[in-house]
Amino acid sequence: MKRLIRISAYAVGVLAVCAAIAAWQFRPPAPLKPAATEFVLREVTLINPGRSREAHKILGVRGDRIAAIAEGVNAPGGDAADLAAYRGMYVLPGLIDMHTHLPPGNPLKLTSYFMLLNIAHGVTTVRDAADLDGTALAARAQAERDGYPGPRTFYCNAFVSAGPPEWANEITLRAPEDAEIAVQKLKAGGASCVKAYDGLTLPLLDTLRRAADRNGLALIGHVPDVLSYEEALLPDVQHMMGIAPRMPGGHLMLSDGWDRVDDARLRQIVGVTLQHHMANTPTLVIGQQVLLLESYERNKDAPQVALAPRMYRDAVWNPDGGLWKYRGMTSEDFARLRTAQEKKLRLARMLFEAGAQLYLGTDTQQPFVIAGQALQQEMRLFAKAGIPIEATWEIGTRQSAAALGIPQGGTIEVGAPADLLIFREDPTKSLDALDSLQAVVLQGRLYTRESLDAKVREYQAHFNGFVFDRLSTVLAKAALRKAIH
Numbered sequence: 001m002k003r004l005i006r007i008s009a010y011a012v013g014v015l016a017v018c019a020a021i022a023a024w025q026f027r028p029p030a031p032l033k034p035a036a037t038e039f040v041l042r043e044v045t046l047i048n049p050g051r052s053r054e055a056h057k058i059l060g061v062r063g064d065r066i067a068a069i070a071e072g073v074n075a076p077g078g079d080a081a082d083l084a085a086y087r088g089m090y091v092l093p094g095l096i097d098m099h100t101h102l103p104p105g106n107p108l109k110l111t112s113y114f115m116l117l118n119i120a121h122g123v124t125t126v127r128d129a130a131d132l133d134g135t136a137l138a139a140r141a142q143a144e145r146d147g148y149p150g151p152r153t154f155y156c157n158a159f160v161s162a163g164p165p166e167w168a169n170e171i172t173l174r175a176p177e178d179a180e181i182a183v184q185k186l187k188a189g190g191a192s193c194v195k196a197y198d199g200l201t202l203p204l205l206d207t208l209r210r211a212a213d214r215n216g217l218a219l220i221g222h223v224p225d226v227l228s229y230e231e232a233l234l235p236d237v238q239h240m241m242g243i244a245p246r247m248p249g250g251h252l253m254l255s256d257g258w259d260r261v262d263d264a265r266l267r268q269i270v271g272v273t274l275q276h277h278m279a280n281t282p283t284l285v286i287g288q289q290v291l292l293l294e295s296y297e298r299n300k301d302a303p304q305v306a307l308a309p310r311m312y313r314d315a316v317w318n319p320d321g322g323l324w325k326y327r328g329m330t331s332e333d334f335a336r337l338r339t340a341q342e343k344k345l346r347l348a349r350m351l352f353e354a355g356a357q358l359y360l361g362t363d364t365q366q367p368f369v370i371a372g373q374a375l376q377q378e379m380r381l382f383a384k385a386g387i388p389i390e391a392t393w394e395i396g397t398r399q400s401a402a403a404l405g406i407p408q409g410g411t412i413e414v415g416a417p418a419d420l421l422i423f424r425e426d427p428t429k430s431l432d433a434l435d436s437l438q439a440v441v442l443q444g445r446l447y448t449r450e451s452l453d454a455k456v457r458e459y460q461a462h463f464n465g466f467v468f469d470r471l472s473t474v475l476a477k478a479a480l481r482k483a484i485h
């Protein structure tokens with residue numbers, strides 16, 4: 001008996017030491033520090049996408065705001081730092097991702113890295129389109145308290161659905177009167193949007209819509225699986241859902257039924273969208289990136305996805321055993337997805353040309369969809385669809401900020417939030433110039449490209465550490481099971 005107690009005590013001790021080592025190994029790198037806080041940029045071109053382009057300007061930042069805009073190079077800047085390195089460059093408002101998902105809060109502590117990736121790619125504001133397991137937003141808040149910089153975050157918090165829940169963090173409506181309670185609960189928790197989800201019938205969705213309106217929250221969402229686009233009439237449709245006919249037994253939301261969508265149907269969608277002033281956040285990047293699963297073994301180690309820790313590439317996105325929606329896709333599935341993707345690009349262009357509102361969104365954590373990087377990919381897909389680059393910038397800045405209700409958001413004018421991007425080349429002329437990003441100003445704090453890149457490399461070294469690399473894959477599988485109801 002004594003011997004057993006001794007062995008147990010020993011085992012507990014070993015476990016405690018292992019846990020301490022793991023916790024130490026999972027501690028993320030120290031927060032990135034800004035290079036400047038109060039500063040003046042001289043001889044820069046200020047671009048308000050779709051509105052104005054003014055060369056030879058001086059721009060002053062104080063606190064988290066644009067404090068001054070003046071002519072020429074010699075205007076006094078007070079005691080603010082004069083950042084000569086950026087003379088001759090282009091200043092634009094920061095980008096907004098209207099559909100993202102922060103990682104779950106767990107011992108892997110990935111939140112600060114997701115925040116960093118967004119900044120490093122010029123994304124200064126995100127809308128979190130629901131917290132999968134209900135731990136992500138608390139982890140986001142904690143990372144901020146720990147001093148990690150991150151984009152302004154607006155969020156829907158929980159999914160609102162009817163019927164069997166898919167995610168751990170889902171509010172299920174059983175009767176229309178549940179809608180008001182649900183929305184008030186979301187609002188009390190700081191949410192600014194309501195994410196409609198599967199199973200909502202028309203009466204439930206209608207009361208949810210009225211409850212969201214009454215409480216001043218935006219209704220966005222999946223067109224519930226039991227309704228069509230024109231039945232649901234969601235104010236901001238995500239992922240171009242509800243357009244293709246419902247396919248009983250279908251499993252790939254991205255392509256099911258799209259082989260039956262013809263140009264007449266696309267025109268009909270444009271008509272409904274205009275008539276009801278609906279917006280679309282198409283998240284075209286998901287389709288493009290899911291297609292990489294067709295050659296999964298080759299693509300999981302490709303340089304373009306190297307920013308994702310190995311546990312995502314090896315476990316979460318693994319077609320055998322990762323996200324259940326993408327398991328076992330056949331070559332016919334990929335062919336259908338390719339066709340669906342072409343039609344969605346065509347629809348995006350038709351919606352744009354008809355004057356309908358579009359937004360840039362990514363759905364981070366879907367296969368090979370990486371925070372920050374995916375928003376730039378979505379911009380390139382808008383360009384591929386035939387939407388002019390400057391219009392895409394306008395969508396991704398001022399128009400999104402207006403939808404989120406940020407006063408003067410997405411503009412470069414005195415008093416506006418100092419969320420700015422500094423490029424060596426003009427990214428409204430060619431999206432290749434996105435690579436010439438030199439600095440990101442986040443709420444008045446300037447981070448240089450070098451420091452952002454160095455910090456990303458520091459995280460990559462952290463993820464590649466022996467203990468993190470081995471344990472994270474196991475923990476990622478557990479987190480996947482936890483997020484799914």
Ligand SMILES: [Zn+2]
Pocket residue numbers: 099100101129363
């Ligand atoms: Zn999503």
